Amino acid sequence: MTEFSRIRTFIQGYADNIAEVLGLDVTILDEQGIRVSGTGDYRDLIGLPAPEGSFFRMILQTGQPGIIYDMKKNESQCMNCKFLLQCRELATIGFPVHKREKTVGVIGLIGFLPEQKEKMLQHSEKLMTFLHHTSALIVHKLLELEEERRQGCNIQEELPYDPAQAVYFAQLIGAETGLQEVIRKAKKVKDSLSTVLIRGESGTGKELLARAIHSEGNRAAHPFIAVNCAAIPETLLESELFGYEGGAFTGSRREGKPGKFELAHKGTIFLDEVGDIPLSLQPKLLRVLQERTVDRVGSVKPVAVDVRVIAATHRDLESMVREGAFREDLYYRLNVIPLRLQPLRERRADIPLYIHHFLNKYGALLQKGRIEVDLDVMERLKGYDWPGNIRQLENAIEYMVNMAEDTVIGAGDLPEYLAQLELPAVSEQTGGEAASGSLEDMVAMYERDILQQYFRSPKWGGDKTRIAEELQISLSTLYRKLEKHRLI
Numbered sequence: 438m439t440e441f442s443r444i445r446t447f448i449q450g451y452a453d454n455i456a457e458v459l460g461l462d463v464t465i466l467d468e469q470g471i472r473v474s475g476t477g478d479y480r481d482l483i484g485l486p487a488p489e490g491s492f493f494r495m496i497l498q499t500g501q502p503g504i505i506y507d508m509k510k511n512e513s514q515c516m517n518c519k520f521l522l523q524c525r526e527l528a529t530i531g532f533p534v535h536k537r538e539k540t541v542g543v544i545g546l547i548g549f550l551p552e553q554k555e556k557m558l559q560h561s562e563k564l565m566t567f568l569h570h571t572s573a574l575i576v577h578k579l580l581e582l583e584e585e586r587r588q589g590c591n592i593q594e595e596l597p598y599d600p601a602q603a604v605y606f607a608q609l610i611g612a613e614t615g616l617q618e619v620i621r622k623a624k625k626v627k628d629s630l631s632t633v634l635i636r637g638e639s640g641t642g643k644e645l646l647a648r649a650i651h652s653e654g655n656r657a658a659h660p661f662i663a664v665n666c667a668a669i670p671e672t673l674l675e676s677e678l679f680g681y682e683g684g685a686f687t688g689s690r691r692e693g694k695p696g697k698f699e700l701a702h703k704g705t706i707f708l709d710e711v712g713d714i715p716l717s718l719q720p721k722l723l724r725v726l727q728e729r730t731v732d733r734v735g736s737v738k739p740v741a742v743d744v745r746v747i748a749a750t751h752r753d754l755e756s757m758v759r760e761g762a763f764r765e766d767l768y769y770r771l772n773v774i775p776l777r778l779q780p781l782r783e784r785r786a787d788i789p790l791y792i793h794h795f796l797n798k799y800g801a802l803l804q805k806g807r808i809e810v811d812l813d814v815m816e817r818l819k820g821y822d823w824p825g826n827i828r829q830l831e832n833a834i835e836y837m838v839n840m841a842e843d844t845v846i847g848a849g850d851l852p853e854y855l856a857q858l859e860l861p862a863v864s865e866q867t868g869g870e871a872a873s874g875s876l877e878d879m880v881a882m883y884e885r886d887i888l889q890q891y892f893r894s895p896k897w898g899g900d901k902t903r904i905a906e907e908l909q910i911s912l913s914t915l916y917r918k919l920e921k922h923r924l925i
């Protein structure tokens with residue numbers, strides 16, 4: 438675990454603020470070149486390594502700050518980067534973070550638009566000074582952490598903590614109105630001991646959200662133990678959850694075994710599919726929630742546990758309570774902080790966001806760089822019902838990025854079940870091509886048609902920067918219009 442990943446929440450908050458104030462994108466790498474925070478498109482790449490041969494990797498090696506105003510012309514610094522040809526960055530400033538003369542990270546400012554590049558050109562000196570101060574602040578935070586550890590306030594290394602499992606709220610993608618609302622609530626309760634109940638269909642991100650609450654909360658240095666109550670046979674679940682005393686039953690270990698609650702001591706236990714917990718075990722679970730003690734199987738001596746419980750289910754617990762399949766008292770004890778994740782088909786407007794996110798992620802992971810989907814594929818992905826929700830959409834994109842032989846994914850790269858999907862024609866989806874209604878509506882329809890024509894034309898190959906140039910609008914205006922017409 439690198440030092441930077443320990444203060445990742447702090448760093449991401451900082452990156453978000455810088456991006457907002459300066460109007461530029463920000464990315465921060467740790468000493469191994471792993472992106473620990475990012476804004477804009479770089480947010481999708483948090484946790485992934487920066488490409489070999491890239492400008493920021495060079496700064497990590499040399500420990501020297503640098504500026505590039507034209508990635509493609511200034512070949513000396515980006516020449517070895519595999520993604521040079523597809524790179525959309527117009528200007529970049531990178532600044533090293535030095536701690537005791539060692540380079541422990543890099544902060545980067547990136548401009549994708551001509552006006553951002555202009556700003557960087559005009560204020561390069563000020564921006565460098567700003568990055569110098571930012572770097573000093575990060576180092577200050579690292580030294581503070583070091584001091585805390587020296588004094589034994591936070592002896593993280595000695596605890597069974599797996600940083601690879603950490604998830605941050607910034608990694609949860611979703612629109613402002615839906616998922617972000619849930620995240621806002623989750624942030625309020627991240628440090629609380631109160632039980633959280635996450636509801637949602639399979640693949641909507643329940644476990645991811647639970648991990649983020651744990652990773653960003655005050656128990657982050659302690660274990661996060663996930664138990665899938667539906668996957669463990671009823672006969673084993675009791676000893677799995679609560680442990681057993683030596684000699685409790687035939688074949689048990691002589692020295693006994695701690696259960697998941699004990700293993701999660703000081704941390705969080707995630708009870709996935711809690712609706713599947715058998716009625717016979719429900720009173721015992723209720724007792725843990727109320728008294729914070731567990732009774733190992735075969736023991737009469739309760740063990741005190743300090744555990745935060747996050748439970749999740751896709752089941753309709755209220756109906757189960759009515760039908761007597763789930764205890765009412767346990768239901769109320771679990772449902773203290775309810776959080777609900779909507780299925781993807783009920784928030785189709787978010788689909789382009791996820792497509793963009795996973796294209797970025799798998800483009801980088803599979804070393805294919807920047808990849809886009811064409812309009813036909815986009816319509817299909819938006820029109821599908823996604824019974825497996827975000828997990829299924831992610832798998833579909835991973836498949837397509839693997840299949841793609843070009844930087845634009847076409848219908849031929851779709852998984853079979855999507856290629857066979859019958860979709861209404863685009864004109865039907867938008868309410869018919871006949872120009873009628875108010876002038877504003879007609880102009881909007883005309884604008885949508887023009888954008889579609891440009892994106893369908895092989896001449897531009899779906900390249901947004903070139904299309905924006907041709908239409909003489911900025912790239913951000915183009916993105917706004919595409920979003921308005923739901924074309925991305």
Ligand SMILES: Nc1ncnc2c1ncn2[C@@H]1O[C@H](COP(=O)(O)OP(=O)(O)OP(=O)(O)O)[C@@H](O)[C@H]1O
Pocket residue numbers: 608609610611616637638639640641642643644645646709751827828831
């Ligand atoms: N908001 C999100 N942003 C980005 N990726 C997400 C999001 N939600 C889910 N995912 C992706 O979908 C996958 C499935 O998420 P997760 O396992 O948390 O779902 P779940 O609701 O717990 O599913 P199940 O009920 O089947 O266990 C994750 O691995 C993650 O890659």
